[in-house]
Structure formats: structure tokens, C-alpha cells
Amino acid sequence: MNWQWFVPTKVFYGDDVIKNNASTLKGLGEKAMIVTGQGGSAKRNGSLGDMTEALESMNIKWELFNAIEANPSIDTIHKGAEFAKKHGVDFVIGIGGGSPLDAAKAIAVLAVNDISDEDLFALKFDDVLPIVAVPTTAGTGSEVTPYSIITYPAIRSKKSIFGDKLFPQVSFLDPKYTLDLPLHITIDTAVDAYAHVLEGYLSPRHTLLSDLLAKEALGILGAELRHLAADKPLAYENRNNLLYGSMLAGMVISHTATSIPHALSYSLTYFKDIPHGRANGMVIPEYIKFNLKNSDDPRIMEVIKYSGFEDVDSFIATMRKLSGTVPKLEDSEIEDYINLAYGTKNIRNNVIIPELDDLRTILKMSM
Structure with a gap:
């Protein structure tokens, strides 16, 4: 049987993995964009605070984009990409469930590719900003996949963006962020x-x-x-x-x-x-x-x-x-x-x- 395997993401798993591995963020850039959901769960479960403390300990500046809805739309992705361009970020951190993580990936694409929606879904893009993932639910597995699933009204459904460059470079999995999940x-x-x-x-x-x-x-x-x-x-x-x-x-x-x-x-x-x-x-x-x-x-x-x-x-x-x-x-x-x-x-x-x-x-x- 012929087959291949490729999962390039560096995964840190366990208690306090962000705090204990903050130095991993240092090589990704001088300014981060943090992408979270609208509901504020990243703040309540401690993941946002842990990440901002880690960034600041490495002298990395950050900007927060907390506008991701459930099943993020392509319009929200465009807004996020404009936010990334405006603030000149070097990498994107998704914190939350599948929606913020998938949105972070798509934003990382459009932040450095001036392309149409059609070209985005046709995978006609080159560079992608580095991606970091912090899952706070246990469902999508987006922290180790090359997929970003976006709601696309033009086809009245969801549509995927995928490619090796959409694998997060680093993922931090800490079970404590899921303890208070409804x-x-x-x-x-x-x-x-x-x-x-x-x-x-x-x-x-x-x-x-x-x-x-x-x-x-x-x-x-x-x-x-x-x-x-x-x-x-x-x-x-x-x-x-x-x-x-x-x-x-x-x-x-x-x-x-x-x-x-x-x-x-x-x-x-x-x-x-x-x-x-x-x-x-x-x-x-x-x-x-x-x-x-x-x-x-x-x-x-x-x-x-x-x-x-x-x-x-x-x-x-x-x-x-x-x-x-x-x-x-x-x-x-x-x-x-x-x-x-x-x-x-x-x-x-x-x-x-x-x-x-x-x-x-x-x-x-x-x-």
C-alpha cells in the first residue's frame, strides 16, 4: 500500500502549555492578531489571558479581533483581513472553537492575498501568515488540519479552503479551557x-x-x-x-x-x-x-x-x-x-x- 503522511503542526498538550512554551511564539513575528468569538468565552475560560501574558512576556505586541460568529461568513473573514492589514500583524492566533480557528486560517490567507472570493475558494493564493491555534472546545480538530470551513452565501452553504499552508504552525491544547463548556x-x-x-x-x-x-x-x-x-x-x-x-x-x-x-x-x-x-x-x-x-x-x-x-x-x-x-x-x-x-x-x-x-x-x- 502506497501512502503519505503530513501533519507539520507542533502540538503542545497539557496543563499550562501556553505559559510553559511562550518562547515558541517568539519566532513568528513582532505583532500578533488574536481572533476569538463574539461571546467572550476566551476571556472567561482563561485562554485569552494566558495568551496575552505569553505574548507580552516575549515582547510581542497584539491586537484583538473578537467578532467571529458561529459558522463564520465570508464577510466576517474580509473584515478580519482588513483588520490584519490595518494593524500590520505578522501572525494570526485563533482561540476558541472551530469557528474562530477556521476564521483565523482564512484571515491569514486574505491578509496577504488580494484576491476574489472565487479565487480564495479555488485555492489561488500563495503566502499565508503563520497561524497559531488554541482550541477551547473538543470538536473540530482544526488545530491539526489544513481546512478552514466558511459560510458562503453565494452557494447557500459552507465551503472549504484547504492546503498545507493552512496547518497551524503551533497549537496549544490545554483541557482546562474546556472545563466550563456548557x-x-x-x-x-x-x-x-x-x-x-x-x-x-x-x-x-x-x-x-x-x-x-x-x-x-x-x-x-x-x-x-x-x-x-x-x-x-x-x-x-x-x-x-x-x-x-x-x-x-x-x-x-x-x-x-x-x-x-x-x-x-x-x-x-x-x-x-x-x-x-x-x-x-x-x-x-x-x-x-x-x-x-x-x-x-x-x-x-x-x-x-x-x-x-x-x-x-x-x-x-x-x-x-x-x-x-x-x-x-x-x-x-x-x-x-x-x-x-x-x-x-x-x-x-x-x-x-x-x-x-x-x-x-x-x-x-x-x-
Whole structure:
């Protein structure tokens, strides 16, 4: 089997990793732009304070851009890029969940490339400002991926920017930043992380190394999903497991990409405002049923096994409990959503390629 592996990000993991490794920031430039969400969670969980103290200890100036909404739009990215240009920053630090981290990556591109939206998504750019990532949720794994997912109204969906230059140069993962994460966000992001590793394991692009990481992540995240579904309290160990599992899942999809659940979930988020991870979870049970019905690939049942579930039924029950109440979709909405999904590359990144009618069945049965 021929394969390659490339994850150039230097990862620091554990307690107080920003403070203890502040010198790593020194070589990135003299002025940083910190990108965070609008809600102020980076300040409340201590990650913003830790980062600004680290920067100041290295005599690095910084500017704060705290305007990132959930599922950041291309308009917000342009505003961030103008902010970066105005303040003459040398590198970009994303702090938060997937939205600030993905936004930081896209801003790092447009800050030094005067290009149209079409050229941005066509990957017609050269240099990118150095990127630093500090995840404060355990879901996207963006701290170790070359992807930035941006809401793009021109296509009524999300669209990805990707490339080796979008890997963060440095990522700091400290479980304490996730300790006070609200339960609903913890569930949404945990399901997203699990969707990554599930879809990655069932991707035709899987490799020997991605499989090793996926098996580890499936076991860790599967156990934590059952813990969440059982309404048990979350201790530091659970938070640590979720953050570690999310990082592993990010490494997996950095090489395999995602599949059918992600492609279908984008419309649920764009049109129905359902959180991304939860939208994935709503689709996963029928996605697994579709695969089992139409393919004899043993990897499908291996996912259930490595995740620690007794059988398919218990797996589906857990996913449905965590996904919560699903929306009611009109037939016209289903047709619109599946046609939007059918044009994406994700749809064909599966053990079996679905037809449009298969997507219709998956989405209709999911709702």
C-alpha cells in the first residue's frame, strides 16, 4: 500500500502549555492578531489571558479581533483581513472553537492575498501568515488540519479552503479551557469529533497510519459519547479525553477528509441553524444503515466494535439521544438539500458512492 503522511503542526498538550512554551511564539513575528468569538468565552475560560501574558512576556505586541460568529461568513473573514492589514500583524492566533480557528486560517490567507472570493475558494493564493491555534472546545480538530470551513452565501452553504499552508504552525491544547463548556456545546462538539473519525475510517483515502489513530479515537470518543448519553457528570478526565480524541480525529481527516454526514449536515446548519456537530449526529444513524445495506465492507462494523458499542442498535440509540429533536423538513427542502450535497466531493468519499435517491432516503429517514 502506497501512502503519505503530513501533519507539520507542533502540538503542545497539557496543563499550562501556553505559559510553559511562550518562547515558541517568539519566532513568528513582532505583532500578533488574536481572533476569538463574539461571546467572550476566551476571556472567561482563561485562554485569552494566558495568551496575552505569553505574548507580552516575549515582547510581542497584539491586537484583538473578537467578532467571529458561529459558522463564520465570508464577510466576517474580509473584515478580519482588513483588520490584519490595518494593524500590520505578522501572525494570526485563533482561540476558541472551530469557528474562530477556521476564521483565523482564512484571515491569514486574505491578509496577504488580494484576491476574489472565487479565487480564495479555488485555492489561488500563495503566502499565508503563520497561524497559531488554541482550541477551547473538543470538536473540530482544526488545530491539526489544513481546512478552514466558511459560510458562503453565494452557494447557500459552507465551503472549504484547504492546503498545507493552512496547518497551524503551533497549537496549544490545554483541557482546562474546556472545563466550563456548557453541556449542549460539549455534546455538539463531541459528536462532531466522532463524526470526523467515523467518516475518516470509512473513507477510501484511509491509510495504515490514519487507521491507527482512528481506532484510538473511536475507542476514546465512543466511551465519552456513552458517558454523555447516560447524563453522567463530566470530570477533568472526561474533558481531557474529549480534547485528545478530537485532536486525533482532526489528524485523521487531515488525510481522509469527511463524507456523507458532513455533506448533508451543511444545509441543516445553513438553513435550520442546527449546530454543526448535532446536524452530523442526526444523519449518522441512517448513514450507517445505508452503508450496511449496500456494502459488505467489514470496516463498517469495525467502527461499531472499536467504538465499544455492543451492536448497531445501541450505537444508533446513543447517536439519536445525543442529537436531540430533529427538524421537520418539507419535501421541497429535502430535494434542495440533497441536490446541494450531491455536488460536493464529500459525497463520494465513502465505502460506497450514493445516488441522489440514496441521499433522499438518508435525509428523509433522519428527519
